[in-house]
Amino acid sequence: MNWESERRALLVAAQAMAARGLVAGTSGNLSTRLQDGLYLVTPASRAYDEMTEADLVVVNEELEPAEADHIPSSESLLHLAVYHARPDLGAVAHTHSIYASAAAAAGIAIPPVLDEVVVQLGGPIECAEYGPPASEELARKAVKALGDRRAALLRNHGVVGAGRTPAEAVEACVLVERVAQIFLFAELAGGAKPLPAEVIDAERAIYQMRYGLQVQR
Ligand SMILES: [Zn+2]
Numbered sequence: 001m002n003w004e005s006e007r008r009a010l011l012v013a014a015q016a017m018a019a020r021g022l023v024a025g026t027s028g029n030l031s032t033r034l035q036d037g038l039y040l041v042t043p044a045s046r047a048y049d050e051m052t053e054a055d056l057v058v059v060n061e062e063l064e065p066a067e068a069d070h071i072p073s074s075e076s077l078l079h080l081a082v083y084h085a086r087p088d089l090g091a092v093a094h095t096h097s098i099y100a101s102a103a104a105a106a107g108i109a110i111p112p113v114l115d116e117v118v119v120q121l122g123g124p125i126e127c128a129e130y131g132p133p134a135s136e137e138l139a140r141k142a143v144k145a146l147g148d149r150r151a152a153l154l155r156n157h158g159v160v161g162a163g164r165t166p167a168e169a170v171e172a173c174v175l176v177e178r179v180a181q182i183f184l185f186a187e188l189a190g191g192a193k194p195l196p197a198e199v200i201d202a203e204r205a206i207y208q209m210r211y212g213l214q215v216q217r
Helices: 004-019 076-085 098-106 115-121 136-146 166-188 197-211
Strands: 029-033 039-041 057-059 091-095 151-154 158-163
Touching: 004 029, 004 039, 004 091, 004 166, 029 076, 029 166, 039 076, 076 091, 076 136, 076 158, 091 166, 098 151, 098 158, 098 166, 115 166, 115 197, 136 151, 136 158, 151 166, 158 166
Parallel strands: none
Antiparallel strands: 029 039, 029 091, 039 057, 091 158, 151 158
């Protein structure tokens, strides 16, 4: 199979991710779940504005590329770990955006200080414990921090965001960056205040309804 429409959707979202300033140079990566244990991943070391649909790499569960001359992103283990833990998700994005990375460098979680954090991402943006780039350790810790939500920070590194489609995964990372910026400025302005607990409960219900997510414990 050629996966034409999947390739188009992934490339459009990957280029949007770069255009929104969420990644620098060839950093960051984006993937989508195909079927039968296959995934489509952005390639290693390729500039987003020069990337074509043909550069996107189809890999199996062992991360073996379908075409020998294609090298999948170095963070593919992270993507696979999220897919294994979360059957409800169809796409994963990994970014290095500035404000979210600042929070990740401080090793702090971003509490739900805006309604859309709960409604769209499912709750607080937890910060995963440190794991070396491209390692299984990083993948395992990221999955733990993600829980049943759509985004997490990766300590001293960046962000992982997810959704049903590549566009949704990128949208999660855009929201993380926006909330990180607002949260850090609110902290400077006297301290960010969380939403009332009953509001968080009601918004969690909206999140679960909207995204059809199963609660994983
Ligand atoms: Zn990274």
